[in-house]
Amino acid sequence: MSDSMRTPLARVRGLGSAQSGAGHWWRQRLTALALLVLGPWFVVLTLGLSHAGYAEAHATLAQPLDALLMIAFTAVMFWHAQLGLQVVVEDYVHTRWFALTLQIVIKFLAVLGALACALAVLRIALGS
């Protein structure tokens, strides 16, 4: 017998801890910390451009630092959103197939969203 309190049946069914909770917790905090800096940067940039036209907005995002930070902001934002929505689904959606479907859809959409933003910024920064 192992020193685990779990029964062999529970073990073979894969019940119990997935051993990945701490990783999720830590990534959620790390992305939160990054967004603490990138979020206000995004708000200030957006407010500065709120009265600007296409040309000025395009020129601003074409600058290397702004392009870099925008890609970082959108990537981390979608990562953080996926981590948060994952917990919401885990807590409130109790129909197994529906919960799993939602988790997959959310992950796919988050990756698509981050890629779309990165491609858009690259096109702006590197010229179309």
Place this chain on the structure above:
Amino acid sequence: MASTGRPLSPHLGIYRWQAQMVSSILHRATGIALAAGSLLVVAGLLTLAAGPAPFAAFGAFCASPPGRLLLLGWTWALAYHLLNGVRHLLQDAGLGHAVTAFVRNSWLAVIGSLLLTVLVWAWVLSGGGA
């Protein structure tokens, strides 16, 4: 429910509303709202990359009444999620766990977020609109 005199687990139908509950529920609600709002960021960047005409259409949507309402809601959601997120990070670091500090900081996040929203929109509107 049988009255056993034992402590009950949190249940919305039994518990009196308190700052601890409100701040927690609002954090999740604003998080979900912001996840939906991220689509507006995608739309803004994609239209900016696509050219002047699509970006003008995006700007027109943002300036329209429903667009304004969404932006106002997201401004508050971001302000609250940000401030309350700082509160959570501080709690993760072991700070602010006393009940008095917990309640005070919850209210700070709520009132601070409203203040930030007013400041941001005062700036936007004083500049002649988005």
